[in-house]
Amino acid sequence: MFENLKKYIEDYSSTAVSEEEYTLIQQSFKPKKLRKRQYLLQEGDVCKYMAFITQGSMRQYSVDESGNEHIVRLCIENWWVGDYESYVMLTPSKYNIDAVEDSELLLVTNEIIQDLKMKVPAIAKTIAKMDERNFIASQRRLHASISLSAEERYLELQKSYPELFQRFPQTMIASYLGITPETLSRIRKQLLSKPKSA
Amino acid sequence: MFENLKKYIEDYSSTAVSEEEYTLIQQSFKPKKLRKRQYLLQEGDVCKYMAFITQGSMRQYSVDESGNEHIVRLCIENWWVGDYESYVMLTPSKYNIDAVEDSELLLVTNEIIQDLKMKVPAIAKTIAKMDERNFIASQRRLHASISLSAEERYLELQKSYPELFQRFPQTMIASYLGITPETLSRIRKQLLSKPKSA
DNA sequence: CCCTTCACTTGACATTTGTCAATGGCCTAA
DNA sequence: TTAGGCCATTGACAAATGTCAAGTGAAGGG
DSSP states (O other): OOHHHHHHHHHHHTSOOOHHHHHHHHHHSEEEEEOTTOEEEOTTSBOOEEEEEEESEEEEEEEOTTOOEEEEEEEETTOEESOHHHHHHOOBOSOEEEESSOEEEEEEEHHHHHHHHHHOHHHHHHHHHHHHHHHHHHHHHHHHHHHSOHHHHHHHHHHHOTHHHHHSOHHHHHHHHTSOHHHHHHHHHHHHHSOTTO | OHHHHHHHHHHHHTSOOOHHHHHHHHHHSEEEEEOTTOEEEOTTSBOOEEEEEEESEEEEEEEOTTOOEEEEEEEETTOEESOHHHHHHOOBOSOEEEESSOEEEEEEEHHHHHHHHHHOHHHHHHHHHHHHHHHHHHHHHHHHHHHSOHHHHHHHHHHHOTHHHHHSOHHHHHHHHTSOHHHHHHHHHHHHHSOTTO
C-alpha cells in the first residue's frame, strides 16, 4: 500500500525517491484500516495524525447544536485527510472524520513529518506544493461559496471533481455544498429540463 | 517603511534578522504607493507581485456578470495581499485588487522570494508559517460560510477581526460576508434589540 | 461653500433555500 | 426471504435573503 504514496511524492516533487528514502518513508508511516463508519478523529480530540488515503473514502464534518452535519471535506484515494488546524496547533478539533467506505490509510505525526522533511528533500518539496495547492483550492471554494448560487456551486463541483459524485451519496454532496439534500434534489431536477445551454 | 516587514519576519520566524539580511531584504522588495481606488491588480492580468502592506488597506474582489462585486479578502497593515493562484500558476487573475485607503506596499516577485528563501532562513520560516496560517484561516472561513447563518458569520467576524470594522465601510463587510448591504443593515438592527445573551 | 456622491437605512415584495412530513426504492442483516 | 434502515424525491409551507426604490445624512471635490 506504500506504492501509491511513493508515486504521489514523486509526482508532486518531480523527484525520484531512492531505495533508502523509500525505506525511511515506509518506517515513518503507520498503516491503518478503517471499516465503513469508523472514526479517524472525533470532535474534541486532538488530531495527532495526517492520513494519506491509499484506498477508500473519508469525510470531515462538524455537527452543530441542532445535530446537523456540515461536511467541510470529502476525500478519496491519494488525498490527505486530517484536521490541519488541530494537527498544527495541537488544539481540540471541532471536526469528526470517519470512513465512508472501508478504507486504508497511512498515518504520520507532525513530529515525524518535520523530521522526514529534513531527511528526504522530495518530502519537503511535496509538502510545499501541497500547501500551495491546498491554499489555492480553499481560496477557490471560498470564492464559490461567497459568489455563486447553490446551482452554480453544484455545477462547478461537477466540473472540478466529478469523481466525488461516483463515490459519495447526494446527501453528503449537498452538505459539502452547504445546502440541504432536498435543495440539491430540486436543483438536479431543474437542470434536467434545461440541459447545458438553455 | 521596511521596519514593519522586519518586525513581521522576526515575529513569524522567531529569528533575529541580521544587518546583511535586512539589507538584502530591502533590496529585494520594491516600495509602491497607491492612492485610494488605485489598482494593484486588474482582472485578466497575471499577478506578478505579492505585496506586504506597510500602511493603508486593500481589498481583493471579483465582479460577476451582473456587475456585483464579491470581496474575498480585506487587508490592512502587516498583511499580505495578492492573488496567490495567479502568482503561483502564472494564470490570468479573476480578481481585482485595489486600495481602499491611500496605501504603502512592498512588492516582491515569486522569483525573488524563492531566492530569498534560500539566502535568508528567517524568510523561509516565515513563509512556511504564513502558508500554515493562511490555510487554517481559509478553512475556518469556509467552515463558517457552509455552516453558519449570515448573522452568525457577522458575529464571528466581529470576534475574529474587530479591526476590520473600523477600517472598511459596511458595504464591503457585507460583501466579504457574502450578503447584501441591506441584509447586513437589518442584521445589525436586530442585534441591537437582543444584545448579547437574549 | 455648495454640490455631488456615497454609505446606510427602511419598506414592500420576490426569490431562494430550509423544514417537516410522506412515499417509494434499494440494500443489507437477521 | 423479510424487516428495517438509508437514500432520493416530492409537496406544502416557513424562514432567510435578495431586489428595487426611496430617503437621509455625512464626507469629499471643485
